[in-house]
Amino acid sequence: MIDFLKKIINIIKNLFEKRDNNDLIITEKIESKNEFKSNMKILIDNGHGVNTLGKRSPYSASGAMPAIPFFEYKWNREIAEKVVEKLIELGYDAELIVNEIEDIPLEIRAIRVNNMCDILGKDNVILISIHSNACGDGSKWEKGAGWEAYTSIGNTKSDKLAEVFYKKAKEFFSDRKIRYDWSDGDCDKEASFYIIKHTKCPAILTENFFYDNIDDVQFILSDEGREKIIKLHVDSIIEYLNS
Numbered sequence: 012m013i014d015f016l017k018k019i020i021n022i023i024k025n026l027f028e029k030r031d032n033n034d035l036i037i038t039e040k041i042e043s044k045n046e047f048k049s050n051m052k053i054l055i056d057n058g059h060g061v062n063t064l065g066k067r068s069p070y071s072a073s074g075a076m077p078a079i080p081f082f083e084y085k086w087n088r089e090i091a092e093k094v095v096e097k098l099i100e101l102g103y104d105a106e107l108i109v110n111e112i113e114d115i116p117l118e119i120r121a122i123r124v125n126n127m128c129d130i131l132g133k134d135n136v137i138l139i140s141i142h143s144n145a146c147g148d149g150s151k152w153e154k155g156a157g158w159e160a161y162t163s164i165g166n167t168k169s170d171k172l173a174e175v176f177y178k179k180a181k182e183f184f185s186d187r188k189i190r191y192d193w194s195d196g197d198c199d200k201e202a203s204f205y206i207i208k209h210t211k212c213p214a215i216l217t218e219n220f221f222y223d224n225i226d227d228v229q230f231i232l233s234d235e236g237r238e239k240i241i242k243l244h245v246d247s248i249i250e251y252l253n254s
């Protein structure tokens with residue numbers, strides 16, 4: 012009970028601290044807005060944190076399983092940073108919503124995004140949350156494989172963003188599995204992930220292959236895999252902004 016109360020107090024404390032930080036960032040960005048090629052604010056989320064339990068490839072010290080250490084928080088951050096770096100280099104207004112190495116609660120991530128939506132207008136912001144997938148409990152290598160993207164439930168502007176990503180993913184990963192959910196007529200999978208459900212702007216969550224599949228994890232840890240995933244995000248975002 013005391014732990015629970017401490018957690019709530021921390022969330023509230025964090026919330027106010029982050030609001031102050033965000034206001035500063037927003038003021039700076041509005042002043043330099045006309046330097047960018049597009050008015051759209053591109054927010055990139057990097058799932059989880061160094062303190063998140065699990066979210067890593069199966070690992071056995073005994074050597075019974077091939078040990079390919081993969082930590083999702085770390086990989087997400089590396090990819091997210093490069094996507095932001097590249098977009099800025101190309102003249103777009105991109106920013107990470109989580110600069111911390113620790114996990115930031117989803118409620119606070121959503122507040123950071125929604126603060127930006129309130130100031131700039133929700134149609135002038137997009138959010139892409141970068142993740143890697145898993146289908147087991149981390150005790151062994153699994154067979155689930157492939158790339159997929161999620162949008163919030165219902166037909167929203169996020170669908171259009173996801174469609175561009177799927178189109179590019181098919182081009183970039185023609186020799187790998189792309190996972191579809193055609194049940195509602197869209198190619199994107201739909202789910203109630205907090206970060207895409209509770210943010211006001213068009214938002215998608217990309218699951219970039221499976222870290223508990225040997226072939227997939229080797230691919231996403233390779234230079235070729237990383238470069239393709241970074242380029243997929245950068246090219247898809249730019250195509251969406253120009254469409």
Ligand SMILES: [Zn+2]
Binds near residue numbers: 058143
């Ligand atoms: Zn994740």
